[in-house]
Amino acid sequence: MDLSSINPVLLLASLMVAATPILLAAIGELVVERAGVLNLGVEGMMITGAVCGFVVAVGTGSPWLGFIGAAAGGAFLALLFGILTQYLLSNQVATGLALTLFGLGLSALIGQGYIGIKAPSFPDWHIPLLGDIPVIGPIVFQHDPMVYVGLILVAATWWFLHKTQSGLVLRAVGENHDAAHALGYKVTRIRILAIMFGGACAGLGGAYLSLVRVPQWTEGMTAGAGWIALAIVVFAGWKPWRLLLGAYLFGGMTVLQLNLQAAGLAIPVEYLSMSPYLATIVVLVIMSSGRAPGSLGRIFHASR
Amino acid sequence: MSLLSLQGLTKAYPGVVANDNVSFEIERGEIHALLGENGAGKSTLVKTIYGLVKPDAGSMLLEGAAFAPPEPRAARSAGVAMVFQHFSLFDALNVAENIALGMENPPPLQDVSERVRAVSDQYGLPLDPSRVVGDLSAGERQRVEIIRCLLQDPKLLIMDEPTSVLTPQEVTILFETLRKLAAEGTAILYISHKLEEIRALCDRATVLRMGRVVGACDPRQTSAREMAELMVGAVLQVPEKPEKPAGDVALTLTGLSAPAPHEFGTALRDISLTVRRGEVLGVGGVAGNGQDELVAALSGEMPVGASMVRMGNENIGHLPPNARRALGLCAAPEERNGHAAAPDMTLIENALLTGNVRKGLSSRGFIKWDRARDFAAEIIEKFDVRTPSANNTARSLSGGNLQKFVIGREIMQDPDVLIINQPTWGVDASAAAAIRQAILDLAADGAAVIVISQDLDELMEIADRFAALNEGRMSDPRPAKGLTIDEIGLMLGGSHDMEVSHVDA
Numbered sequence: 095m096d097l098s099s100i101n102p103v104l105l106l107a108s109l110m111v112a113a114t115p116i117l118l119a120a121i122g123e124l125v126v127e128r129a130g131v132l133n134l135g136v137e138g139m140m141i142t143g144a145v146c147g148f149v150v151a152v153g154t155g156s157p158w159l160g161f162i163g164a165a166a167g168g169a170f171l172a173l174l175f176g177i178l179t180q181y182l183l184s185n186q187v188a189t190g191l192a193l194t195l196f197g198l199g200l201s202a203l204i205g206q207g208y209i210g211i212k213a214p215s216f217p218d219w220h221i222p223l224l225g226d227i228p229v230i231g232p233i234v235f236q237h238d239p240m241v242y243v244g245l246i247l248v249a250a251t252w253w254f255l256h257k258t259q260s261g262l263v264l265r266a267v268g269e270n271h272d273a274a275h276a277l278g279y280k281v282t283r284i285r286i287l288a289i290m291f292g293g294a295c296a297g298l299g300g301a302y303l304s305l306v307r308v309p310q311w312t313e314g315m316t317a318g319a320g321w322i323a324l325a326i327v328v329f330a331g332w333k334p335w336r337l338l339l340g341a342y343l344f345g346g347m348t349v350l351q352l353n354l355q356a357a358g359l360a361i362p363v364e365y366l367s368m369s370p371y372l373a374t375i376v377v378l379v380i381m382s383s384g385r386a387p388g389s390l391g392r393i394f395h396a397s398r
Numbered sequence: 399m400s401l402l403s404l405q406g407l408t409k410a411y412p413g414v415v416a417n418d419n420v421s422f423e424i425e426r427g428e429i430h431a432l433l434g435e436n437g438a439g440k441s442t443l444v445k446t447i448y449g450l451v452k453p454d455a456g457s458m459l460l461e462g463a464a465f466a467p468p469e470p471r472a473a474r475s476a477g478v479a480m481v482f483q484h485f486s487l488f489d490a491l492n493v494a495e496n497i498a499l500g501m502e503n504p505p506p507l508q509d510v511s512e513r514v515r516a517v518s519d520q521y522g523l524p525l526d527p528s529r530v531v532g533d534l535s536a537g538e539r540q541r542v543e544i545i546r547c548l549l550q551d552p553k554l555l556i557m558d559e560p561t562s563v564l565t566p567q568e569v570t571i572l573f574e575t576l577r578k579l580a581a582e583g584t585a586i587l588y589i590s591h592k593l594e595e596i597r598a599l600c601d602r603a604t605v606l607r608m609g610r611v612v613g614a615c616d617p618r619q620t621s622a623r624e625m626a627e628l629m630v631g632a633v634l635q636v637p638e639k640p641e642k643p644a645g646d647v648a649l650t651l652t653g654l655s656a657p658a659p660h661e662f663g664t665a666l667r668d669i670s671l672t673v674r675r676g677e678v679l680g681v682g683g684v685a686g687n688g689q690d691e692l693v694a695a696l697s698g699e700m701p702v703g704a705s706m707v708r709m710g711n712e713n714i715g716h717l718p719p720n721a722r723r724a725l726g727l728c729a730a731p732e733e734r735n736g737h738a739a740a741p742d743m744t745l746i747e748n749a750l751l752t753g754n755v756r757k758g759l760s761s762r763g764f765i766k767w768d769r770a771r772d773f774a775a776e777i778i779e780k781f782d783v784r785t786p787s788a789n790n791t792a793r794s795l796s797g798g799n800l801q802k803f804v805i806g807r808e809i810m811q812d813p814d815v816l817i818i819n820q821p822t823w824g825v826d827a828s829a830a831a832a833i834r835q836a837i838l839d840l841a842a843d844g845a846a847v848i849v850i851s852q853d854l855d856e857l858m859e860i861a862d863r864f865a866a867l868n869e870g871r872m873s874d875p876r877p878a879k880g881l882t883i884d885e886i887g888l889m890l891g892g893s894h895d896m897e898v899s900h901v902d903a
Binding site for chain 1: 449469470471474482486487488489495498500504661
């Protein structure tokens with residue numbers, strides 16, 4: 095084994111990249127769950143976003159338009175979920191699982207003609223001054239723009255939930271939908287909007303895989319990232335900053351175990367592959383003290 | 399010109415007319431009582447005024463102008479505020495956030511906190527804006543709701559069953575606050591079925607029965623019995639309590655302690671008492687002081703130390719519910735839809751769920767449906783449960799009828815010890831009288847009964863001894879006969895630092 099082949103600066107730099115898809119999907123699901131809706135279709139919305147983003151980016155040649163297309167695709171799938179669960183009052187767990195299966199199939203269909211093509215990449219950009227700082231520069235300030243979009247989203251979500259009136263209403267709806275209704279807030283409308291935001295974020299996360307990380311389209315390329323995003327939301331206690339920690343922890347372990355594999359560590363590969371999942375769950379369980387939103391997963395009907 | 403005038407309000411739901419041509423007027427500065435049994439249409443009427451329900455016919459005038467709020471926001475901005483029966487609060491949010499949610503265009507949270515402090519000072523309702531609502535007592539939660547309303551300077555304040563969760567001292571202070579408000583010109587529409595309170599507080603009363611206004615009276619000039627009979631439309635039976643000597647000790651609690659089962663629960667702290675055969679022990683206390691936990695520890699839902707609960711000489715603290723039932727300890731928890739009964743299962747299935755052990759309704763894992771059916775039919779007949787058939791779901795029954803069924807199911811199992819939490823909560827007067835009589839009859843037949851209730855009048859009516867729960871501790875039981883309301887209030891833990899309002903009216 096040759097540990098000297100692992101470059102710590104490179105390791106930390108790739109951690110942020112590896113965490114971004116999960117971070118994007120998880121911050122969207124966090125908002126959805128704070129509004130009291132449990133959408134298990136994150137995986138399906140991610141992969142749909144991945145393929146929509148890829149198709150749009152290849153068609154227009156612009157990765158930015160690709161991400162917008164991905165958000166639209168994810169939001170559309172989420173809207174389906176919203177109509178089914180909020181207006182037709184279907185079971186959220188079953189509908190979410192169906193959404194994942196539907197998304198996987200739909201994305202395979204859409205992506206048929208796009209296998210083996212390379213996605214257009216972001217033009218090289220360089221953050222002046224900050225990017226030139228030794229060590230910190232390469233770790234934090236030399237990434238593609240979407241990494242920072244993810245960070246901004248986490249900060250914006252925290253600010254929205256805790257500092258704005260609309261965020262307070264959203265938390266209230268998730269905490270006790272009957273009381274929120276009695277005060278005259280539009281429970282269903284707020285939830286539909288939250289669900290669509292969650293879908294858009296999941297779509298961005300998926301597109302980050304197909305446009306930046308890989309960057310090409312393969313069927314089932316999210317490979318469970320949506321489920322990890324769901325788990326991180328719960329273990330992070332529905333708190334945005336802890337969610338960031340969870341995502342970075344998972345990203346870091348993923349990158350580290352890949353490096354260790356490359357360095358030829360004498361542990362079976364299977365153990366290394368499972369380590370990110372184990373480490374994330376163990377750490378977040380140890381520090382978890384969050385309480386689920388009171389109305390999470392419950393069907394709201396105005397007459398009851 | 400009166401403040402609010404209701405003219406011919408009618409609202410029908412499929413199969414039932416909730417309000418039928420309801421007309422009456424509310425004057426400025428008046429405390430107006432709205433009386434009626436469950437299902438008389440009180441809730442529908444106040445929801446109409448508050449904009450949650452749209453009437454089929456009829457109209458309202460607020461200060462002479464047409465008033466038809468399409469939603470609660472419109473009602474609130476017109477000056478109508480409401481304190482809900484089941485508090486419409488958010489447990490995980492703090493007091494200031496909860497209050498901001500009830501306001502139109504709320505200012506930043508710091509300003510909300512300031513105003514909460516100012517108003518709570520003015521009306522003698524102490525409240526810390528930064529506390530999380532889930533940790534507050536019931537009385538404090540109600541203060542949150544009242545302050546939320548007062549911040550909007552309402553012209554009309556609707557209060558739906560406000561005193562059901564308060565200690566007598568807290569009730570006194572609430573009434574003081576309401577009288578000050580009325581003196582300032584605010585009209586109060588006060589909904590309650592506690593007639594003595596209405597007689598003490600209200601200037602006028604309108605009585606509803608089956609959706610119609612059946613009378614109006616001056617509560618100060620009318621006796622509680624007359625008002626009750628106006629509400630029910632029949633002559634009331636008062637439960638009879640036969641004198642009897644106390645029997646052997648049936649149930650002993652020794653140092654019963656248990657941690658809080660969940661974040662907003664209450665820990666039980668060192669409860670010791672004995673209950674004898676033929677005795678009814680009444681346990682009073684403000685909601686959230688350990689009632690649910692005590693029932694869970696007694697019924698077996700929450701196992702505790704084996705020797706903490708004893709029946710006769712047998713340690714049963716560690717046994718699960720069915721093992722306790724087999725020994726003769728039955729329990730009826732508070733929440734009838736979802737805890738005492740499975741809402742979407744039929745009455746037969748619900749009868750089977752707790753009656754299986756003592757009534758032998760199954761053998762070798764197979765259900766004896768005919769015996770279960772007979773058992774359910776027997777309960778329905780003996781306890782006068784109004785239902786088309788035993789095949790109806792529990793959810794389809796009205797609250798009072800389901801409560802009669804749930805209590806009847808336990809009593810019919812002929813228990814040696816029966817635990818009942820809130821036997822008549824949300825039950826109309828005649829059903830409540832029937833349930834109380836059944837409890838007394840069971841005790842007269844030699845069973846020990848523990849009744850946990852927030853209705854002190856009820857406990858005084860049926861209990862031989864009275865004890866109070868306060869923050870998970872039990873006071874020493876005292877003979878119920880001769881206890882004064884003041885003594886009971888002190889046993890319940892006093893008024894939780896409330897002070898009398900000192901606004902200058």
